[in-house]
Amino acid sequence: MAEPLVRFSIDDRVARLVLNRPERHNSLVPELLGELDTALVSCAGANLAAVVITGEGRSFSTGGDVAAFADRPRGERLLYAGALVGALNAVILKLLDLPCPVVAALAGPVTGGSCGLVFAADLVAMGPRAFIQPYYVDVGFGPDGGWTALLPERIGSARAGAIQLLNRRIGPEDAVALGLATVAVADAELAPTIETWLATLRTKVPSSLQATRSLLFSPERRETIARGLERERQRFLALIETPETEAGMARFLSRTA
Secondary structure: OOOOOEEEEEEOOEEEEEEOOHHHOOOEOHHHHHHHHHHHHHHHOOOOOEEEEEEOOOOOEOOEOHHHHHOOOOOHHHHHHHHHHHHHHHHHHHHHHOOOOEEEEEOOOEEHHHHHHHHOOOEEEEOOOOOEEOOHHHHOOOOOOOOOOOHHHHHOHHHHHHHHHOOOOEOHHHHHHHOOOOEEOOHHHHHHHHHHHHHHHHOOOHHHHHHHHHHHOOHHHHHHHHHHHHHHHHHHHHHOOOHHHHHHHHHHHHHHO
């Protein structure tokens, strides 16, 4: 039996979601996003203190699998991109809709659209090998995963724009300074930090946690984010089959081979 692409468990009022495609740095494919979506549906109906998202192996997740885009002929690539980014948007909105806090543990890099899973989290711990980076202008993709729908509201449009236009890498300390991470910790402290947060959250009044989160992501704010995510999807599709993007994917894959 094949390993699940998302390992999912619930214990002591905490759901744990582990992205489990380590041989491809947990890069996003429709099957992984489908399993993640299904798990989040289960989380929404459970009485949870928190949902924790981590990645198996060296990376948290490196966005859409560029090779999976490049290997598809035109036409098929467009359909694939539409399904993938649409599935990612649905997952991000489900994370925002959860009645409990979302915790992200980053032991390694998170790039591209996968950063949306972090942007939708309430508490983020980053180890020393972790970083956040967009890569869009290097590959030729349109920003997705909330890089324009979520990030500017978090850190300001000027900062968000500079990071994306220059493809800046955000390390743990800078992420904390920007408000994208809660703490930067040593590798040995990453798991204990998460467990300390979870122990604290279990002591809090569930209805108050739910009220706080629902006010942070009000229906009006959620609708604005949803519209922004759809705009990202449309722009992604407009670029995915252009000669510039094909050349960018080829360059990127040659560097990472």
